[in-house]
Amino acid sequence: MKLNRLTSALGMLCAIAGLIAQAPSARAETTLQRIQRTGVVRIGYANEKPFAYTLPNGDVTGESPEIAKKIFSKLGVKKVDAVLTEWGSLIPGLQAGRFDVIAAGMYITPQRCKQVAFADPQYQIGDTLLTLPGNPKHLDSYTSVAKNPDVKLAVMAGTVELGYARAASIKDSQILQVPDTTAQLQAVRSHRADAAVGTALTMKDLAAKMPGQVVAVDKFVDDPKHMGYGALAFRKDDTDLRDAVDKQLHAWLGTPDHLKTVAPFGFDKSNVTDKTAAELCRE
Known part of the structure; x- marks a missing residue:
């Protein structure tokens, strides 16, 4: 009798264990859940x-x-910790979990869309050149650099401008790749490069740092396809976080509070766009 009861009890335990094994495992906490729980x-x-x-x-x-x-505050996340990273290491750093979001004005491109999940763009902007005063080499486009093989162009490594330069037939021997904008500025000032290329706002800001020593080209001729669209970027499996951010962005971009927030950095209503990440990823 005792043996039968023991056998029956063991059978019930095995059955329960089987049910537990078949039950779906608890889902791991998502990045969105973690940052809302911790507030960071x-x-x-x-x-x-x-x-x-x-x-x-x-x-x-x-x-x-x-x-x-602003956006994370609307999601209940009050503390934003920032991790300084070289431009070319932003995507690898995101993928490695060093941080949760890239907040660096990164352009949405089809190639990057394969690596990260972009929010919809928060601005649109074009490029220009930084040169010595008087623009001695008469540079006003990627094409003008390509036509003069003696011209050296300082480009920040990992940026879309590197691809634009090569697409315009600028040879690699003409391209000086540098880690950041400070290096671009120094390359032009020291005559190691005849020009640097980047967003119009960035080049104008560099020129303002060294008035009389460098200038931003006012009339830059560029392919309209080179218009840049900057956005926050997330890990591919953090689409719930991206979607939550998008919802807040759509309600806020273009509002007086948004324009007041970005005005100190040279942005205005002309930089607001209705483009989406989905359509930019397809281009």
């Missing part, structure tokens, strides 16, 4: 005014970090 989000940025940069007191500001602060 980590953003990755590279020093590039006016998009994201470190102030002398150590605080991080710029168009993208300030937008991130």
